[in-house]
Every structure is written in structure tokens, then in C-alpha cells.
Amino acid sequence: EIVLTQSPGTLSLSPGERATLSCRTSQSVTSSYLAWYQQKPGQAPRLLIYGASSRATGIPDRFSGSGSGTDFTLTISRLEPEDFAVYYCQQYGSSPGTFGQGTRLEIK
Amino acid sequence: QLQLQESGPGLVKPSETLSLTCAVSGVSTSSSTYYWGWIRQPPGEGLEWIGSIYYSGSTYYNPSLKSRVTISVDTSKSQFSLKLSSVTAADTAIYYCARKPPSGSFYGYFDYWGQGTLVTVSS
Numbered sequence: 001e002i003v004l005t006q007s008p009g010t011l012s013l014s015p016g017e018r019a020t021l022s023c024r025t026s027q028s029v030t031s032s033y034l035a036w037y038q039q040k041p042g043q044a045p046r047l048l049i050y051g052a053s054s055r056a057t058g059i060p061d062r063f064s065g066s067g068s069g070t071d072f073t074l075t076i077s078r079l080e081p082e083d084f085a086v087y088y089c090q091q092y093g094s095s096p097g098t099f100g101q102g103t104r105l106e107i108k
Numbered sequence: 109q110l111q112l113q114e115s116g117p118g119l120v121k122p123s124e125t126l127s128l129t130c131a132v133s134g135v136s137t138s139s140s141t142y143y144w145g146w147i148r149q150p151p152g153e154g155l156e157w158i159g160s161i162y163y164s165g166s167t168y169y170n171p172s173l174k175s176r177v178t179i180s181v182d183t184s185k186s187q188f189s190l191k192l193s194s195v196t197a198a199d200t201a202i203y204y205c206a207r208k209p210p211s212g213s214f215y216g217y218f219d220y221w222g223q224g225t226l227v228t229v230s231s
Contacts, residue, residue, distance in 0.1 A: 001171075035217035037155075044204055044221035045155065050211065056219060088155055090217060096170040097215035099155040 002027050002091050004100035012108040019076040021103045023089035028069045030093030036065055036074045039102075040085045048087075049074065081107075110134035112205050112222035120199075120229050126192040130205030130222060131185075138163045138183035143208035145218060146179060146190045148201040151226075156201075160208055160216065161188055168214050195229045202226050 003026040013019055023034070032052035037045035047056040049065035052072060062077040076083055084107050089100040116128035130144070137144060145160035159169035161179045169177050173192070181188040192199060203225055206218035 031212065033211065033213050033215075033217075044206075044224050045218075046221075047217060047219045050217045050219075090155070090157075092211065092213045092215040092217050095168070095215055096172070097157040097213075097217075099157070101154045 001096060002029070002094050002098055004089055004091060004098055006087075006089060006100035006103045008103060009101075010104045010106060012106050013079055014108045015079050015081055017079050019074075019079055019083070019105060021074040021076075021087055021105070023067075023072040023074070023100050025070045025072070025091055027094070029072075029091045032068050033091060033093035034065075034067070034072050035090045035092065036063075037088045037090065038083075038085045039088065045088060076105075079105075110207065110220050112207065112220060114203060114205050114222045114225040116225060116227070118226060118228060120195055120227060121231050122196055122229055123194055126190070126195050126199065126203075126227055126229075128190045128203055128205075128225065128227070129187050130189070131187045132207075133186065135207075136183065137181055137186050137188055141210060143168075143216060144181065144188045145206050145208050145216070147204045147206060147218065147221075148199075149204070149224070150198075150201045157215070158190065158192075158203075160214075197229050200227065200229045 034052045036049040146158040178191040205222045207220040208216035
């Protein structure tokens with residue numbers, strides 16, 4: 001099973017700042033099969049990025065994904081108040097599909 | 109507008125079987141395009157993929173749960189179901205149903221999710 005390690009555990013930033021979230025995998029991810037989700041309290045996860053860098057439908061272009069192999073990044077170029085949430089990465093190239101433990105993005 | 113809605117008991121006794129159903133509206137579960145999946149999240153913790161099913165009935169399960177999980181689909185009712193047997197307190201979680209679009213991978217990511225339903229395992 002591929003283990004995903006997200007860092008930092010908590011990121012404290014202000015609206016308007018740039019956020020960089022990391023997801024490292026214990027083995028190389030097949031074909032960049034890596035997704036990112038945003039989850040707010042009491043809500044289901046929301047797909048942001050799939051295929052490491054493709055934005056899901058309706059996702060603002062301030063969200064971008066990059067990386068390959070074992071090292072992936074989610075960047076939020078300019079934080080809006082509604083972006084403060086928990087973010088999860090997921091690899092889906094190998095069985096079982098696995099998720100990282102999450103990064104909490106909080107308002108500073 | 110695609111919608112998924114989980115339903116089932118919110119409380120299950122230890123050693124019994126957890127049963128949930130996901131009703132899908134806006135697209136048919138008989139579509140050959142999509143897989144349908146279950147994911148769970150213990151309160152305050154991370155996400156765990158349970159398994160996925162195709163309209164034909166082909167299934168993929170998380171190996172850690174495979175011996176206890178059964179996922180089935182009823183295309184006539186546009187719904188799919190989860191059964192998890194021999195539950196313990198460790199199975200207490202929010203259970204989500206979700207849609208897996210084509211991705212080139214059997215395991216896939218999920219683009220539409222239900223709101224989730226909390227299932228507590230307790231006597």
C-alpha cells in the first residue's frame with residue numbers, strides 16, 4: 001500500500017497570501033494518478049485536482065497542482081476566505097487507493 | 109444535476125452487519141461510463157476508500173476490508189449498496205458514496221459525493 005504524507009500538518013496564512021501544500025508518497029505514483037480534495041467542517045470532500053494537475057469542473061484557477069513520481073504540490077495562488085479548510089491528497093494508481101492524513105489551512 | 113444520497117441505520121451493534129444504500133439521481137447507475145464507490149471517515153480522522161462497483165457488477169475492494177465488504181448495484185432503482193459484516197467500534201465513521209469518473213485507473217478519484225451518513229457501532 002502506498003502511504004501519503006502531507007505537510008505541513010497545519011498551515012496558518014492570511015487571505016491574499018500564497019499557500020503551498022505538499023504530498024509525498026512512499027512509492028512512485030503510476031501515471032501521476034494523484035488527486036486533491038478540499039473538505040470543510042460538516043461537508044463531504046470536494047474534488048479540486050486530478051491527474052496531478054488538471055482542475056476539476058468549476059474549480060477557480062487560483063488552485064493549481066503539480067508534481068510527479070513521489071512529490072506533489074497543491075498551490076493556492078491568492079487565498080480567499082472560503083479557502084480555509086482541510087486538504088487531502090489521494091493516489092489512485094495502485095491498490096488500494098489511499099489518502100494522505102490532511103493539511104489544515106487556517107486563518108492567521 | 110447529479111445527486112447522491114446515503115441512507116441506512118445510524119447505529120449498529122458490534123458483530124452485526126452494517127448496511128447502507130446510495131440513491132443516485134441525475135445519472136443512471138447503469139451508465140457504462142462511471143464506477144460508483146464508498147469511502148469512509150472516522151470522526152476527526154482521514155479518508156479510507158472501501159470499494160467501487162461498475163454497472164455490470166464488477167467490484168474492487170480495499171484489501172484491508174475485502175473479507176467483510178460486499179458492494180452491489182441495482183440499476184433498475186439507480187442505487188448501489190454497501191454491506192460490512194462483523195463490525196466493531198473501529199468501523200464507526202461517516203460513510204460517503206461517490207461517483208468515480210473514467211480515469212484510466214480501476215481505483216480512481218471521486219468527483220461527486222453524497223453528504224455522508226454517520227454510522228456508530230455500539231451496543
